[in-house]
Amino acid sequence: MALLDMKDVRGGYGDADVLHGVSMRVGEREIVVIVGPNGAGKSTAMKSVFGLLTVRGGSIVFDGEDITGWAPDRIVQRGICYVPQVDNVFREMTVHENFEMGAFLRRGDLSAAYDRIYGLFPDLKAKRRNLAGDLSGGQRQMVAMGRALMLDPKLLLLDEPTAGLSPKYMEQIFQITRDVRDAGVSILLVEQHAKQALAFCDRGYVLATGANRHEGSGQALLADREVAEMFLGG
Amino acid sequence: MTLMDFLNFHLVPGIVLGSIYAVGAIGITLVFGILRFAHFAHGDMATLGAFIALALVTAGIDPWRALPIAMAVMAVVAIGVDKLFYDYLKARPKIVTVMASLGVALMLRAVVQVVFGVDPRTYASGIVRPDDYFGILLRDRELYTLAAVVLIVIGLTLFLRHSRWGKAMRAMSDNPDLARLSGVDNRKVTMLTWAIVGALCAASGFMLGINNELHSMMGWQVLLPMFAAAILGGVGRVEGAVLGGLIVGIAEEMSIFILPAQYKAATAFVLLLLILLVRPRGLLNGKVL
Numbered sequence: 001m002a003l004l005d006m007k008d009v010r011g012g013y014g015d016a017d018v019l020h021g022v023s024m025r026v027g028e029r030e031i032v033v034i035v036g037p038n039g040a041g042k043s044t045a046m047k048s049v050f051g052l053l054t055v056r057g058g059s060i061v062f063d064g065e066d067i068t069g070w071a072p073d074r075i076v077q078r079g080i081c082y083v084p085q086v087d088n089v090f091r092e093m094t095v096h097e098n099f100e101m102g103a104f105l106r107r108g109d110l111s112a113a114y115d116r117i118y119g120l121f122p123d124l125k126a127k128r129r130n131l132a133g134d135l136s137g138g139q140r141q142m143v144a145m146g147r148a149l150m151l152d153p154k155l156l157l158l159d160e161p162t163a164g165l166s167p168k169y170m171e172q173i174f175q176i177t178r179d180v181r182d183a184g185v186s187i188l189l190v191e192q193h194a195k196q197a198l199a200f201c202d203r204g205y206v207l208a209t210g211a212n213r214h215e216g217s218g219q220a221l222l223a224d225r226e227v228a229e230m231f232l233g234g
Numbered sequence: 235m236t237l238m239d240f241l242n243f244h245l246v247p248g249i250v251l252g253s254i255y256a257v258g259a260i261g262i263t264l265v266f267g268i269l270r271f272a273h274f275a276h277g278d279m280a281t282l283g284a285f286i287a288l289a290l291v292t293a294g295i296d297p298w299r300a301l302p303i304a305m306a307v308m309a310v311v312a313i314g315v316d317k318l319f320y321d322y323l324k325a326r327p328k329i330v331t332v333m334a335s336l337g338v339a340l341m342l343r344a345v346v347q348v349v350f351g352v353d354p355r356t357y358a359s360g361i362v363r364p365d366d367y368f369g370i371l372l373r374d375r376e377l378y379t380l381a382a383v384v385l386i387v388i389g390l391t392l393f394l395r396h397s398r399w400g401k402a403m404r405a406m407s408d409n410p411d412l413a414r415l416s417g418v419d420n421r422k423v424t425m426l427t428w429a430i431v432g433a434l435c436a437a438s439g440f441m442l443g444i445n446n447e448l449h450s451m452m453g454w455q456v457l458l459p460m461f462a463a464a465i466l467g468g469v470g471r472v473e474g475a476v477l478g479g480l481i482v483g484i485a486e487e488m489s490i491f492i493l494p495a496q497y498k499a500a501t502a503f504v505l506l507l508l509i510l511l512v513r514p515r516g517l518l519n520g521k522v523l
């Protein structure tokens with residue numbers, strides 16, 4: 001049984017629907033990528049999982065429990081953490097305080113959790129007293145991921161973690177994503193760098209105008225002529 | 235004018251007034267930063283706090299002992315005002331809440347006028363002679379005011395920097411969506427913010443009253459300098475509010491060198507206009523208004 005199972009989700013921000021029936025599954029220890037043109041509803045699909053939007057139809061089941069319509073704080077406690085596409089750090093708080101906020105719902109000794117995060121992002125250890133807003137884009141993205149990982153989620157939602165980053169940082173973020181998966185976390189990832197992402201993911205979905213267009217293994221999607229022509233720039 | 239005259243008759247009163255403005259401005263900046271609206275009932279909450287302290291003093295309690303009690307009472311009052319009025323409007327455009335706070339201001343003032351009358355009052359009667367500290371003349375009440383402000387600022391800073399809920403307040407001010415995603419309960423942060431803001435209002439009202447006199451318009455009259463101080467320092471910045479408060483207070487006391495005394499109250503207005511023109515995010519880079 002899949003860890004996350006979205007079936008025919010419809011919904012939007014105001015009265016108009018942005019999602020017209022999106023279905024997706026993420027299995028245990030799987031990296032699943034969502035690609036598609038700008039405005040396709042990729043971020044919106046992710047927000048629907050996290051209770052940030054009015055869902056008017058369909059269902060979202062996580063870990064055997066129907067979480068459709070739950071508030072974000074309740075979803076966080078069930079083990080889904082989310083890194084938004086923009087504004088994903090507390091800019092006026094230090095790197096370490098960002099991690100503390102990530103662990104806001106956790107009590108007790110957190111030293112093991114901090115060790116794990118600084119192990120994943122060794123560059124941030126020296127910057128732990130710097131304000132997150134003062135870091136470079138790549139390091140800020142790492143802070144954002146670290147914040148989300150502090151709660152030890154079962155599923156991590158990443159919305160375009162490599163947008164605007166240099167190829168070096170992009171590789172680094174993809175590598176960390178694999179490391180996180182290898183540590184037992186399932187990952188749902190929205191990516192603009194579709195080719196690179198499809199090459200390293202387990203499975204992928206192509207969304208367009210708020211609905212599923214294609215799905216399959218990363219390799220199969222890369223090989224699909226229609227997908228290549230429409231979404232990967234030939 | 236000698237240096238000592240300058241210090242005793244202009245700088246020291248400026249610093250005392252400025253630290254009172256600072257306490258008010260901190261509250262304004264917290265509401266601005268965390269709840270994101272301009273709270274026009276701030277001054278009248280200060281008035282109510284001052285008069286609650288007066289009621290306690292009348293009942294025989296020493297003024298400086300009445301202060302913490304009045305702060306606690308106003309913390310509860312502020313939470314109540316939020317639950318009764320602002321909370322209902324939170325889904326509406328913020329300007330609606332701003333206007334509602336103007337209504338709350340009038341209402342609180344009316345309560346003070348009905349219960350305590352409209353005549354000026356004092357906590358203690360009689361003339362107090364200042365003590366001489368190496369040439370600097372200070373009255374006890376001024377010394378205590380400065381000490382209380384320092385304590386409040388240090389305590390609040392430590393709370394915001396190091397405590398779990400203090401950090402939650404900063405997170406909510408910094409990035410409310412992300413704070414919610416991290417599991418911070420918005421309602422608890424809102425309540426806590428109002429408790430702190432109410433207590434700060436009572437403190438600033440009490441200090442205004444003890445250094446001068448109490449009257450039902452006292453808080454309304456300092457609303458502009460307190461807003462000027464908060465914006466001057468940078469919206470959302472506690473250190474900025476302290477800095478802004480001191481600058482506005484000192485500038486008001488110095489203004490008589492260039493302006494007739496009756497224009498003293500215009501100083502804050504001029505400072506506010508200047509900062510909005512030159513550096514709208516304030517001295518310490520607060521939020522964009």
Ligand SMILES: Nc1ncnc2c1ncn2[C@@H]1O[C@H](COP(=O)(O)OP(=O)(O)OP(=O)(O)O)[C@@H](O)[C@H]1O
Pocket residue numbers: 013014018036037038039040041042043044045085
């Ligand atoms: N907060 C919002 N309120 C109203 N409409 C929104 C909001 N966010 C997005 N939309 C609309 O929903 C549609 C889908 O947007 P979404 O952000 O999900 O696209 P996306 O696939 O993530 O695009 P991108 O690649 O640019 O990030 C767009 O038409 C957009 O205008």
Ligand SMILES: [Mg+2]
Pocket residue numbers: 042043044085159
């Ligand atoms: Mg998007």
